[in-house]
Amino acid sequence: MKKLWITLTYAVFTILIIIPLVRIFIGSWEEGWGGFVEAITRPQSLHALYMTGIIVVTVTIINTLFGVMLALYLVRATWLSKRLRQLLNSIVDLPFAVSPVIGGLMIVLLLGPNTIIGSFFGDLGFKVVYALPGMILATLFVTFPLMIREVMPVLQEIGTQQEEASSTLGAYPFYTFWKVTWPSIRWGVIYGVVLTVARSMGEFGAVLVVSGNIMNKTQTATTLVYQDVENFNVLAANSVALVLAAVSFGLLLLMEWAKKRREH
Amino acid sequence: MHIEVTQLNKQFGEFHAVQDVSFSIEKGRLIGLLGPSGGGKTSILRMLAGLETPTSGDIVFHGKRVNDLPPQERGIGFVFQNYALFKHMTVFENIAFGLKVKKQSKEQIRERVTTLVELTGLKGFEHRLPHQLSGGQRQRVAFARALAPEPQLLLLDEPFAAIDAKIRQELRTWLKEMIERLGITSIFVTHDQDEAIEVADEIMIINKGKLEQKGSPWDIYKSPQTQFVASFIGESTIVEDISKLKGFEAASAHPGVKALIRPEYIEIGKLHEFKIASATEPGRIKQLHFRGSEWMVEVTVGDITLITYRSLEKDILQPGEEINVLVHRAYLFTNDESWIMENRLKEDPMPVHI
Numbered sequence A: 001m002k003k004l005w006i007t008l009t010y011a012v013f014t015i016l017i018i019i020p021l022v023r024i025f026i027g028s029w030e031e032g033w034g035g036f037v038e039a040i041t042r043p044q045s046l047h048a049l050y051m052t053g054i055i056v057v058t059v060t061i062i063n064t065l066f067g068v069m070l071a072l073y074l075v076r077a078t079w080l081s082k083r084l085r086q087l088l089n090s091i092v093d094l095p096f097a098v099s100p101v102i103g104g105l106m107i108v109l110l111l112g113p114n115t116i117i118g119s120f121f122g123d124l125g126f127k128v129v130y131a132l133p134g135m136i137l138a139t140l141f142v143t144f145p146l147m148i149r150e151v152m153p154v155l156q157e158i159g160t161q162q163e164e165a166s167s168t169l170g171a172y173p174f175y176t177f178w179k180v181t182w183p184s185i186r187w188g189v190i191y192g193v194v195l196t197v198a199r200s201m202g203e204f205g206a207v208l209v210v211s212g213n214i215m216n217k218t219q220t221a222t223t224l225v226y227q228d229v230e231n232f233n234v235l236a237a238n239s240v241a242l243v244l245a246a247v248s249f250g251l252l253l254l255m256e257w258a259k260k261r262r263e264h
Numbered sequence B: 001m002h003i004e005v006t007q008l009n010k011q012f013g014e015f016h017a018v019q020d021v022s023f024s025i026e027k028g029r030l031i032g033l034l035g036p037s038g039g040g041k042t043s044i045l046r047m048l049a050g051l052e053t054p055t056s057g058d059i060v061f062h063g064k065r066v067n068d069l070p071p072q073e074r075g076i077g078f079v080f081q082n083y084a085l086f087k088h089m090t091v092f093e094n095i096a097f098g099l100k101v102k103k104q105s106k107e108q109i110r111e112r113v114t115t116l117v118e119l120t121g122l123k124g125f126e127h128r129l130p131h132q133l134s135g136g137q138r139q140r141v142a143f144a145r146a147l148a149p150e151p152q153l154l155l156l157d158e159p160f161a162a163i164d165a166k167i168r169q170e171l172r173t174w175l176k177e178m179i180e181r182l183g184i185t186s187i188f189v190t191h192d193q194d195e196a197i198e199v200a201d202e203i204m205i206i207n208k209g210k211l212e213q214k215g216s217p218w219d220i221y222k223s224p225q226t227q228f229v230a231s232f233i234g235e236s237t238i239v240e241d242i243s244k245l246k247g248f249e250a251a252s253a254h255p256g257v258k259a260l261i262r263p264e265y266i267e268i269g270k271l272h273e274f275k276i277a278s279a280t281e282p283g284r285i286k287q288l289h290f291r292g293s294e295w296m297v298e299v300t301v302g303d304i305t306l307i308t309y310r311s312l313e314k315d316i317l318q319p320g321e322e323i324n325v326l327v328h329r330a331y332l333f334t335n336d337e338s339w340i341m342e343n344r345l346k347e348d349p350m351p352v353h354i
């Protein structure tokens, strides 16, 4: 019985992951190395990968800083009322509950060119929606809970006593954070970074809605794959997808490593 | 460091954890905060350290009000109940932490840590991580770490609670000697009366957020001021109606009075063994328990059961045996008063012949 389940699991795993991966691989090599390189070096491919890169880097930096800070507040700020912290804590999970497409739509409705805030920024010459800032915002929305949910349990587990001990030994909060708190949450943060990178690289729905998917302007790697498929350019779609898959695989390895270190 | 605390209060929401606590501590004293769990001892210690803000009241160190000083600036050392060692730092790094914060030179740090490592008997363990140490060793690391920056006041929260009984005894003696040698004002929390009596110069009894009594262990034992203190310190039997006992008839003048009698205030024996036979009254041995170095005797006088001890050197008693009982004194309590009553007949200068 047990064997059957294990076999079944492997079967599903193979069908859902391995076969598509192999297909992508074969698809991108249909015309050999040359075809792959050509698909990747198209101006729109390079631009899309560049956009994805910028979004990943920016989102990861912002999400890491604010995620760690907010986790600290949610766990440690006893001066905030309990009710308020509970409310904030539920809001953190909102992006898990809301479809990314709806998240993107909310941004368009709030900050689109025809809204008050949007036109205000527009007058300042700063376009939010259908431009990079909106895409970053959308990706931030989607990845927002990842860091907080990684760091909060670690903070709760280590408790406040080591930090209190540090303060009675004369260390001020900043020193205490770097010397006492950080070494404990470090691997949780790294794990959160990997998750954020993976998620922001692969985000499609939210970005599609806010970006308008304008080639060479607001197109990311994922939305380019989508467009290539729409245009029956299967080779190009597979090639870009392969690049994304390769990075994801690297991230997966990194994630495993971080997980192992974290468990120490 | 001289410490003065006045009208200290701490409320956690609706809950009044510390109520109107006032005391002062002279420089160099070793004080034991004793009381049952949940009494507010840790809360008092944390307020002294600045880890908790008092709801009201003043804390004064050296004549200076420190209520608004953060823990970093109070010059205290704190040993936490479960030590709270920095788990990713070695023993050396743990002890050096407070010195690094003060930006001392590498040389100075090495010297001070080495001294402390030797003082606490941790030589050879400098490069271990906390999880590679025994409970007693961790406790000494926590102690050394708190001492390193040369605090004026050392606060220890249940320093021996997590250590097994055998080593606890050793550590108590060690700690007392160490603190005496360093001459540092110290306050330690405990819920174990033997520990407090053995280690402290002075004991403060804390119950339900209130300071019940403060004094030397002997004072507290000899003249407890509340029923709680009398029953918490030492052994005792509570007697509901003491006026039934010979020599304590006067107690009936106080309605609702209760008495508390310590075993050592009760003498039992044959009539000829007593000097003032008239103060004794007949009783009956109910039970005998062997307690290693003496007998614990349960004896009934009328419908009152009393507990006392009897030396192994004296004649062996048998359950059911008739015996004479002399109660020397008792603590009497009403709801708002307490006093000691001596056996009236014992004090009577007129010898009575039978």
Ligand SMILES: Nc1ncnc2c1ncn2[C@@H]1O[C@H](COP(=O)(O)OP(=O)(O)O)[C@@H](O)[C@H]1O
Binding pocket: B012, B015, B017, B035, B036, B037, B038, B039, B040, B041, B042, B043, B044
């Ligand atoms: N942070 C807190 N929030 C709410 N109640 C607390 C807090 N800290 C302590 N208490 C309560 O205050 C009372 C006294 O606690 P404590 O000072 O730890 O007592 P002790 O150290 O004598 O056991 C306990 O009933 C405890 O539940």
Ligand SMILES: [Mg+2]
Binding pocket: B038, B041, B042, B043
């Ligand atoms: Mg406590």
